[in-house]
Amino acid sequence: xxxxxxxxxxxxxxxxxxxxxxxxxxxxxxxxxxxxxxxxxxxxxxxxxxxxxxxxxxxxxxxxxxxxxxxxxxxxxxxxxxxxxxxxxxxxxxxxxxxxxxxxxxxxxxxxxxxxxxxxxxxxxxxxxxxxxxxxxxxxxxxxxxxxxxxxxxxxxxxxxxxxxxxxxxxxxxxxxxxxxxxxxxxxxxxxxxxxxxxxxxxxxxxxxx
Amino acid sequence: xxxxxxxxxxxxxxxxxxxxxxxxxxxxxxxxxxxxxxxxxxxxxxxxxxxxxxxxxxxxxxxxxxxxxxxxxxxxxxxxxxxxxxxxxxxxxxxxxxxxxxxxxxxxxxxxxxxxxxxxxxxxxxxxxxxxxxxxxxxxxxxxxxxxxxxxxxxxxxxxxxxxxxxxxxxxxxxxxxxxxxxxxxxxxxxxxxxxxxxxxxxxxxxxxx
Numbered sequence: 001x002x003x004x005x006x007x008x009x010x011x012x013x014x015x016x017x018x019x020x021x022x023x024x025x026x027x028x029x030x031x032x033x034x035x036x037x038x039x040x041x042x043x044x045x046x047x048x049x050x051x052x053x054x055x056x057x058x059x060x061x062x063x064x065x066x067x068x069x070x071x072x073x074x075x076x077x078x079x080x081x082x083x084x085x086x087x088x089x090x091x092x093x094x095x096x097x098x099x100x101x102x103x104x105x106x107x108x109x110x111x112x113x114x115x116x117x118x119x120x121x122x123x124x125x126x127x128x129x130x131x132x133x134x135x136x137x138x139x140x141x142x143x144x145x146x147x148x149x150x151x152x153x154x155x156x157x158x159x160x161x162x163x164x165x166x167x168x169x170x171x172x173x174x175x176x177x178x179x180x181x182x183x184x185x186x187x188x189x190x191x192x193x194x195x196x197x198x199x200x201x202x203x204x205x206x207x208x209x210x
Numbered sequence: 211x212x213x214x215x216x217x218x219x220x221x222x223x224x225x226x227x228x229x230x231x232x233x234x235x236x237x238x239x240x241x242x243x244x245x246x247x248x249x250x251x252x253x254x255x256x257x258x259x260x261x262x263x264x265x266x267x268x269x270x271x272x273x274x275x276x277x278x279x280x281x282x283x284x285x286x287x288x289x290x291x292x293x294x295x296x297x298x299x300x301x302x303x304x305x306x307x308x309x310x311x312x313x314x315x316x317x318x319x320x321x322x323x324x325x326x327x328x329x330x331x332x333x334x335x336x337x338x339x340x341x342x343x344x345x346x347x348x349x350x351x352x353x354x355x356x357x358x359x360x361x362x363x364x365x366x367x368x369x370x371x372x373x374x375x376x377x378x379x380x381x382x383x384x385x386x387x388x389x390x391x392x393x394x395x396x397x398x399x400x401x402x403x404x405x406x407x408x409x410x411x412x413x414x415x416x417x418x419x420x
Contacts, residue, residue: 047358048308060297064311067303074296086284087270093277098258101274105315125347130340137335148257 003068006030006037006051009104009168010065012204014052016164017069019200021076025054035121049123066096069161081161088158095154095162102141104169110134115176142170146185152194159198167195171205213278216240216247216261219314219378220275222414224262226374227279229410231286235264245331259333276306279371291371298368305364305372312351314379320344325386352380356395362404369408377405381415 003018003025005011018025030036030051038049046053046063053063054071062068073082083089112120114131145154145166154162170192173181182189195201213228213235215221228235240246240261248259256263256273263273264281272278283292293299322330324341355364355376364372380402383391392399405411 048312048354056297060301062297062300062304064304064307066307067300070303071296071300074299086281087266087272089284090272090277090281091270093280094272094274097274097276101315102258105311125343125350127340127343127347130337130343133335133337133340137337140335144258 001025001057002055003027004030004042004045004051004053004055006032008032008051009165009172010050011052012168012172013065013161013164014054014068015207016168016201016204017072017081017161019204020079020081020164020198021072022200023072023076033119038121038123065165066093066161081159081164083155083158083160088155091155092158092160092162095160096165098148099145099154099162099166099169102144103138104165106134106141107138107169107173110138111176142181142185142188146188149187149191153191159195163191163195164201167192167201211235211267212265213237214240214252214255214261214263214265216242218242218261219382220260221262222378222382223275223371223374224264224278225417226378226411226414227282227291227371229414230289230291230374230408231282232410233282233286243329248331248333275375276303276371291369291374293365293368293370298365301365302368302370302372305370306375308358309355309364309372309376309379312354313348314375316344316351317348317379317383320348321386352391352395352398356398359397359401363401369405373401373405374411377402377411 003014005015005027006029030042032051036042037051043049045055045061048063050063052065052068053061054068055061062071070082073080080088082092109127110131112124113127113134117126117128117131120126151157153159154166170181182192196205213224215225215237216239240252242261246252247261253259255265255271258273260273262275262278263271264278265271272281280292283290290298292302319337320341322334323337323344327336327338327341330336358364361367363369364376380391392402406415
């Protein structure tokens with residue numbers, strides 16, 4: 001297998017997931033700042049032009065972070081980061097989707113339409129007039145997640161893919177917007193402390209920034 | 211089990227998925243037009259205030275369409291709508307995510323911020339200035355999916371959850387915007403013909419509109 005990765009929160013999710021599993025997957029770095037992810041060579045690997053992408057030994061390419069992690073979970077079930085039962089796995093996918101829908105998706109659009117508008121290239125339609133509203137929508141999402149956090153992690157006592165996704169995007173914010181993204185959100189603030197103290201998370205985050 | 215469902219494309223995805231599996235799941239209808247999905251009774255079931263939600267026999271609630279379908283696939287693997295192998299299941303999740311990221315997500319926001327702006331209630335932040343750009347972004351997504359369709363279905367020869375998701379959202383568009391949503395997209399037009407001719411799809415679509 002080979003993981004095509006780059007700067008950015010989604011590749012960070014894949015790398016943390018791999019580290020938590022104790023897997024070793026060779027990496028190939030794509031320079032998104034130089035638009036390498038939109039070049040013909042990479043588009044032949046992932047026509048969506050995004051990292052991460054996982055190339056399997058038989059040549060099949062899996063892109064989209066949740067799909068990559070789902071494959072790796074089936075390959076290496078322990079420790080479980082989706083879950084040990086159908087219900088646990090569904091709960092993880094539910095929380096992963098809630099994190100995406102309520103937070104990472106409007107956040108990412110707000111970056112594309114705002115802070116990154118001049119850098120995203122012509123493959124992304126930029127909607128500058130939507131940037132502020134989507135930024136506020138992502139904040140609404142964080143506040144909703146704060147209201148829902150009732151255990152150590154999003155899925156209660158289980159640390160899952162959903163926590164990794166939320167962490168990677170929360171930690172990416174300060175690179176584009178000054179300030180503490182979890183200000184006024186004490187439960188999430190404490191949650192982040194629990195997540196970043198995990199050895200696999202800490203070591204992966206230390207590899208590169210962001 | 212009990213499926214809480216309502217008008218809208220995501221509940222339609224769950225119902226088609228259940229019909230394709232040959233499962234019988236009792237349903238409870240939520241009246242979204244009367245904001246029943248935002249009432250205390252339903253928020254106690256799904257704090258995200260959205261349908262579908264699947265209540266398991268032990269009381270656990272799974273919301274978010276992909277999570278519900280993943281649970282049902284594990285309960286009833288045949289016919290496979292995610293896949294028979296880890297790689298097939300990952301490919302399905304990849305296509306499902308591409309449909310969501312590129313198309314259903316900007317489409318849904320464009321409806322909330324546009325055609326449905328007066329009806330969504332105060333739980334959704336409405337960004338009217340973003341509606342047109344997001345509508346165009348959803349169209350960009352359809353055109354990209356058209357460019358990627360190289361077999362009978364999104365995942366090649368396999369009919370999967372990703373096709374059901376794309377179909378349910380494409381078919382929902384004419385209820386809010388006049389016209390043929392697949393005009394100028396001949397491969398997707400033919401794809402839709404293949405999908406709606408499936409007995410489980412046709413019978414589910416005939417139950418209610420939309």
